[in-house]
Amino acid sequence: MTEAAPSFLPPTTQEVVFLLLGAVAVGSALLVVTTRQLVHAALWLVVCFGALAGVYLVLTAEFVAWVQVLIYVGAVVVLLLFGIMLTRAPIGRSADLDSGNRVVAAVVALATAAILVTVVVDGFRTAYTPLKPGEGAAGELGASVFRTWVLPFEALSVLLLAALIGAIVLSRTDIRGAPPPVGESGGSAPAEGPGGP
Numbered sequence: 001m002t003e004a005a006p007s008f009l010p011p012t013t014q015e016v017v018f019l020l021l022g023a024v025a026v027g028s029a030l031l032v033v034t035t036r037q038l039v040h041a042a043l044w045l046v047v048c049f050g051a052l053a054g055v056y057l058v059l060t061a062e063f064v065a066w067v068q069v070l071i072y073v074g075a076v077v078v079l080l081l082f083g084i085m086l087t088r089a090p091i092g093r094s095a096d097l098d099s100g101n102r103v104v105a106a107v108v109a110l111a112t113a114a115i116l117v118t119v120v121v122d123g124f125r126t127a128y129t130p131l132k133p134g135e136g137a138a139g140e141l142g143a144s145v146f147r148t149w150v151l152p153f154e155a156l157s158v159l160l161l162a163a164l165i166g167a168i169v170l171s172r173t174d175i176r177g178a179p180p181p182v183g184e185s186g187g188s189a190p191a192e193g194p195g196g197p
Helices: 013-034 038-058 062-086 102-123 137-148 150-171
Strands: none
Touching (some): 013 038, 137 150
16 A cells, blocks of 8 residues: 655755745835835845845746846936935935825736736746756847847847936036135125235
């Protein structure tokens, strides 16, 4: 008589690490949209992107993980921080960051998450890929990015460059012909008397 297979298998180390990194990503993403300090939001975004890179590493997609670190953590977040500094946005706690539409935003976020989860589960219900490193995934991904998606990829890079240039232009007061500081032009500083001070 054969023994029945156990109905519950204990989670593997890979699954536990995957769940922990997913929890970190979701928690830091919530902190990005709920914090009232702009710089803290950008730093929590770094944590979220780092956790996603760890998820890709667990799934043996090393190339995607390093692209996540180099492009998103190393470029996009740095661009956001430069934009914050160059536009002289408020760095400390600011009440202006709360629009008062939390209920609507939560409903939209939950609806979007439900749609994404439904589409992913329905699309990959029968798909199975063994997690074996070194299967040539980097080559397939590179071919997909630089053949099929090369135009959106370049459009995004131009958009990020335009955003950085726009932040620099907005932060420069001398470009718009701002009045010079007191003491640098004739007549702005009070004239001294003949005897001096």
